[in-house]
Amino acid sequence: MGRITLDKVRKAFGDIEVIPPLDLTIEDGEFVVFVGPSGCGKSTLLRLIAGLEDVSGGQIRIDREDATNLPPAKRGLAMVFQSYALYPHMSVRKNIAFPMKMAGLPQDEQERRIEGAAKALNLTDYLDRKPGQLSGGQRQRVAIGRAIVREPAAFLFDEPLSNLDAALRVGMRLEISELHKRLATTMIYVTHDQVEAMTMADKIVVLRAGNIEQVGSPLELYNRPRNVFVAGFIGSPKMNLITGAEAAKHNATTIGIRPEHLAISTEGGAWKGEIGVSEHLGSDTFFHVTVEGQVEPLTVRASGEVSLSYGDTVWLTPNEANLHRFDAEGLRIA
Amino acid sequence: MATKHSRMSARLMISPAVLLLLGWMLIPLSMTLYFSFLRYNLLMPGMEEFTGLTNYRFFLTDPAFFAALWNTIALVVGVLVVTVIGGILLALLLDQPFFGQGIVRILVIAPFFVMPTVSALVWKNMFMNPVNGLFAHAAKALGLQPFDFLSSAPLASIIGIVSWQWLPFATLILLTALQSLDQEQLEAAEMDGAPWIKRFWYIMLPHLARAITVVILIQTIFLLSVFAEILVTTNGGPGTASTNLTYLIYMQSLLQFDVGGGSAGGVVAIILANIVAIFLMRMIGKNLDA
Amino acid sequence: MARSVSTRRKLITTVFAWAIGIAIFFPILWTILTSFKTEAAAIADPPVWFNFHWTLDNYATVQERSNYFRHFMNSVIISGGSTLLGLIIAVPAAWSMAFVPAKRTKDVLMWMLSTKMLPPVGVLVPIYLLFRDLGLLDTRIGLVIVLTLINLPIIVWMLYTYFKEIPGEILEAARMDGASLRSEIIHVLTPMAIPGMASTVLLNIILAWNEAFWTLNLTAAKAAPLTAFIASYSSPEGLFYAKLSAASTMAIAPILIMGWFSQKQLVRGLTFGAVK
Numbered sequence: 001m002g003r004i005t006l007d008k009v010r011k012a013f014g015d016i017e018v019i020p021p022l023d024l025t026i027e028d029g030e031f032v033v034f035v036g037p038s039g040c041g042k043s044t045l046l047r048l049i050a051g052l053e054d055v056s057g058g059q060i061r062i063d064r065e066d067a068t069n070l071p072p073a074k075r076g077l078a079m080v081f082q083s084y085a086l087y088p089h090m091s092v093r094k095n096i097a098f099p100m101k102m103a104g105l106p107q108d109e110q111e112r113r114i115e116g117a118a119k120a121l122n123l124t125d126y127l128d129r130k131p132g133q134l135s136g137g138q139r140q141r142v143a144i145g146r147a148i149v150r151e152p153a154a155f156l157f158d159e160p161l162s163n164l165d166a167a168l169r170v171g172m173r174l175e176i177s178e179l180h181k182r183l184a185t186t187m188i189y190v191t192h193d194q195v196e197a198m199t200m201a202d203k204i205v206v207l208r209a210g211n212i213e214q215v216g217s218p219l220e221l222y223n224r225p226r227n228v229f230v231a232g233f234i235g236s237p238k239m240n241l242i243t244g245a246e247a248a249k250h251n252a253t254t255i256g257i258r259p260e261h262l263a264i265s266t267e268g269g270a271w272k273g274e275i276g277v278s279e280h281l282g283s284d285t286f287f288h289v290t291v292e293g294q295v296e297p298l299t300v301r302a303s304g305e306v307s308l309s310y311g312d313t314v315w316l317t318p319n320e321a322n323l324h325r326f327d328a329e330g331l332r333i334a
Numbered sequence: 335m336a337t338k339h340s341r342m343s344a345r346l347m348i349s350p351a352v353l354l355l356l357g358w359m360l361i362p363l364s365m366t367l368y369f370s371f372l373r374y375n376l377l378m379p380g381m382e383e384f385t386g387l388t389n390y391r392f393f394l395t396d397p398a399f400f401a402a403l404w405n406t407i408a409l410v411v412g413v414l415v416v417t418v419i420g421g422i423l424l425a426l427l428l429d430q431p432f433f434g435q436g437i438v439r440i441l442v443i444a445p446f447f448v449m450p451t452v453s454a455l456v457w458k459n460m461f462m463n464p465v466n467g468l469f470a471h472a473a474k475a476l477g478l479q480p481f482d483f484l485s486s487a488p489l490a491s492i493i494g495i496v497s498w499q500w501l502p503f504a505t506l507i508l509l510t511a512l513q514s515l516d517q518e519q520l521e522a523a524e525m526d527g528a529p530w531i532k533r534f535w536y537i538m539l540p541h542l543a544r545a546i547t548v549v550i551l552i553q554t555i556f557l558l559s560v561f562a563e564i565l566v567t568t569n570g571g572p573g574t575a576s577t578n579l580t581y582l583i584y585m586q587s588l589l590q591f592d593v594g595g596g597s598a599g600g601v602v603a604i605i606l607a608n609i610v611a612i613f614l615m616r617m618i619g620k621n622l623d624a
Numbered sequence: 625m626a627r628s629v630s631t632r633r634k635l636i637t638t639v640f641a642w643a644i645g646i647a648i649f650f651p652i653l654w655t656i657l658t659s660f661k662t663e664a665a666a667i668a669d670p671p672v673w674f675n676f677h678w679t680l681d682n683y684a685t686v687q688e689r690s691n692y693f694r695h696f697m698n699s700v701i702i703s704g705g706s707t708l709l710g711l712i713i714a715v716p717a718a719w720s721m722a723f724v725p726a727k728r729t730k731d732v733l734m735w736m737l738s739t740k741m742l743p744p745v746g747v748l749v750p751i752y753l754l755f756r757d758l759g760l761l762d763t764r765i766g767l768v769i770v771l772t773l774i775n776l777p778i779i780v781w782m783l784y785t786y787f788k789e790i791p792g793e794i795l796e797a798a799r800m801d802g803a804s805l806r807s808e809i810i811h812v813l814t815p816m817a818i819p820g821m822a823s824t825v826l827l828n829i830i831l832a833w834n835e836a837f838w839t840l841n842l843t844a845a846k847a848a849p850l851t852a853f854i855a856s857y858s859s860p861e862g863l864f865y866a867k868l869s870a871a872s873t874m875a876i877a878p879i880l881i882m883g884w885f886s887q888k889q890l891v892r893g894l895t896f897g898a899v900k
Contacts, residue, residue, distance in 0.1 A: 340723075340724050340805075341724055341726070343724075343805055344719075344720035344723075344724035344726075345720070347717060347719060347720045348717045348720040348721065350713050350717070351716075351717035351736075351776060351780055352717070352732065354773060355736060355739050355773065355776060355777065358739070358773040359739055359742065361750070361754075362747035362750040362751050362754070363742075363746070363747060365747075365750035365753075365754075366746060366747055366750050369750065424644065427641055427644065431637070432634055432637040432638040432640075434641075434642065435641075437645075438641050438642060438644075438645035439887070440884050440887075441645035441646060441648060441649035442644070442645050442648050442649070443883070443884070443887050444648070444649050444652055444883075444884075445649075445652065446890075447830060447834070447876065447880045447884075448834075448876050449834040449836060449850065449854065449875060449879070450834065450836040450851070451840075451851045451852075451855045452655075452854050452872045452875055452876055455854060455855075455858065455868060455872065456651055456654075456868070459863065459865060459868060460651075460658065460865055460868070466667040466669075466863075466865070468654070468671060471671055475670065498648070498651070501648065502648070506887060506891055507891050510891045555740055555741055558743055559743050559744055559745060561745075561836065561837045561840070562836035562837065562840055562851065565840065565858075566855050579743075580743065580744075580745040580837075583745045583746075583748065584745060584748065584841070587748060587749045587752070588748070593749050596748070599745075600743075600748065601746065603743045603746050604743060604746040607741055607742070607743045607746070608741070611738065611741040
């Protein structure tokens with residue numbers, strides 16, 4: 001079981017409050033992603049749950065038990081670090097065995113679990129190597145293996161993929177998702193990459209400056225961002241945010257429209273603009289269009305077939321049904 | 335960045351080191367300070383009495399003090415000049431590609447590992463001795479009068495011996511620093527048309543600045559307290575020609591048993607060392623933060 | 625990438641560098657050579673280089689007459705003991721400073737360094753008197769204590785810079801894996817820090833072995849290590865060059881070899897990590 005409840009948890013370093021009182025419930029078996037720009041407090045929050053930092057106030061409950069003052073080892077959680085944090089002087093086998101050795105598990109049980117983890121993670125051939133002899137992806141898997149064998153109440157991942165190259169990252173992302181489906185254990189995953197958040201999470205927690213901006217499923221966040229920040233943060237390429245007269249027309253301070261909800265035409269439409277840089281991805285093409293009266297160019301998604309060149313005049317038309325409206329405080333209007 | 339628990343264990347674990355060093359500093363220091371105001375001679379136990387600043391007056395007006403002060407400065411500065419300049423030249427040489435680099439490095443570094451008493455005795459007897467020393471042999475072979483180094487130029491000879499001991503240290507540190515210089519910088523300068531001497535002046539030397547400061551700092555700490563070399567070569571003589579502060583205070587306290595006078599000297603030495611230290615830390619502060 | 629250097633230039637540099645290297649090493653070489661000569665050959669003019677009657681008599685004489693071995697053992701015990709004791713005190717301190725830094729950590733480190741600036745002669749008198757009253761004069765334990773204290777800042781600093789390089793995440797991983805502070809230090813930190821600790825130990829032994837202020841002032845005959853033993857050759861025995869050389873060779877050989885192995889670490893240790 002791994003239900004984790006944060007009740008008015010706050011954290012201050014000296015006089016600086018990095019996390020104002022915050023409530024959050026993570027259900028058993030859920031894959032929760034904390035996402036936000038760097039410095040938003042997502043790693044600190046994870047470390048508070050792990051017990052690597054003291055809370056300055058509030059309560060952390062794991063399966064209804066108060067874990068606020070438990071040392072990390074007693075919380076029954078396992079963590080995978082950004083740098084993998086493998087013990088460089090121990091073989092892969094010993095690395096994986098370490099938490100079990102600390103817990104004093106019987107030798108044959110240790111062996112059994114190591115074999116199991118190694119098989120699941122494709123590490124069987126590498127058990128006697130040292131971490132230094134492994135590739136980045138393999139190290140990552142050892143770190144996960146070390147976490148699995150503890151059979152924890154929940155896994156904590158602290159930006160585990162940020163040290164991998166792009167291709168490996170996609171592969172590992174799938175592996176971790178696969179692992180979650182198989183183990184059905186609670187996972188809390190911290191990342192600054194909204195793509196990881198969108199692709200992996202059951203529930204995303206968007207953080208900014210220690211505050212929770214929104215909690216919800218990936219599609220909820222994508223379709224109904226609660227405020228301008230979430231709107232701009234979730235989705236790639238970013239949502240176009242427009243202020244000024246155009247927004248006022250819709251009774252809003254800011255309006256947002258995603259690139260795929262803008263129609264592009266060479267004949268006519270709502271907004272006249274000029275094509276800037278275009279990015280051809282094959283299936284899609286993203287045009288950056290400078291619209292009269294707007295400082296930032298708008299991004300438009302078009303099919304890969306559309307061929308327009310730098311400097312061409314075009315018209316953009318937003319799909320009104322998919323228009324997001326925000327008030328002066330940046331909050332969503334209905 | 336940690337929990338209360340680990341902070342507490344941290345404080346607990348650092349305290350032995352801090353307490354011991356604190357004790358090592360404060361107890362003897364306060365005793366030195368206390369003794370320095372006493373008339374206290376080990377040959378006349380039980381006669382201790384408070385004499386105010388008398389010890390300081392005697393110590394500071396003693397001509398030997400000025401001689402020792404001068405000798406201390408000459409020794410430190412002399413050795414620093416020789417080792418820093420020599421060290422830079424040697425480091426530049428050893429940084430070039432040549433056959434047997436490893437072995438030459440070992441040869442050059444060796445004197446640093448020789449204990450001060452051994453190097454002083456070897457130089458004194460086997461090299462500088464006016465009758466049987468190698469230098470005397472060499473002089474005679476060239477038809478010259480052998481030179482009695484330690485009687486005629488005691489301080490210079492000691493500077494020579496101490497420089498020999500510290501040259502390896504300076505060389506090693508400067509060489510290490512030189513090797514950490516990004517080759518691309520030099521290549522860029524070469525592309526920009528800078529000849530070797532300009533590359534040295536504008537790129538290598540500034541890069542070495544930090545290492546040079548470190549060499550000066552560390553060596554000064556040790557050179558201020560040169561003792562064994564003087565003890566086994568000249569005993570500070572002839573007269574006070576090669577007496578430095580350390581040796582003067584040693585004589586006063588342990589040879590003349592004048593605890594009060596020696597302590598006053600000790601306090602003076604500490605004050606002077608602090609002045610030097612503050613000066614050095616200023617200089618280092620500029621160079622080390624980067 | 626480095627360009628190839630003309631062989632001619634390389635040869636010239638080689639000759640030059642070797643000449644200087646040998647010149648600097650020469651006093652040591654000469655001492656070692658002389659230690660195998662007879663006294664007559666040792667002072668021969670013109671000097672004899674290699675074609676003399678090689679003998680080990682000097683070594684035997686030195687051992688016999690002045691009990692070299694006892695002083696050697698004193699040196700071993702004093703430098704080894706002070707290093708071990710220093711390590712025991714310094715490892716926890718360096719751990720704290722490297723992994724649980726507080727606001728004051730930098731100040732504490734600077735203060736520790738500043739104790740090295742205290743001229744030993746400033747506290748010579750009280751230490752001498754304290755030792756006299758406590759019966760520590762001319763004892764190994766007394767010297768172990770003093771040398772531990774004077775080298776403690778260096779040990780702490782060196783360990784600190786090595787520990788700093790160990791990512792804190794690894795220790796946190798151990799904590800998550802259920803390791804207590806004790807097993808964290810024993811199973812994770814120590815094995816990872818072994819190279820750093822080894823060079824700290826090596827450097828400290830060298831420094832303690834060659835320390836020649838306190839060893840000369842606080843010992844007489846019983847506890848005198850090799851520094852003091854050699855000083856007794858000052859005169860008139862110093863005029864027996866061959867025996868002086870044999871004694872000197874024996875005094876410096878162990879440290880010379882150790883030092884050659886640790887020259888890289890020496891830079892780092894003695895500069896408090898300021899130059900790597």
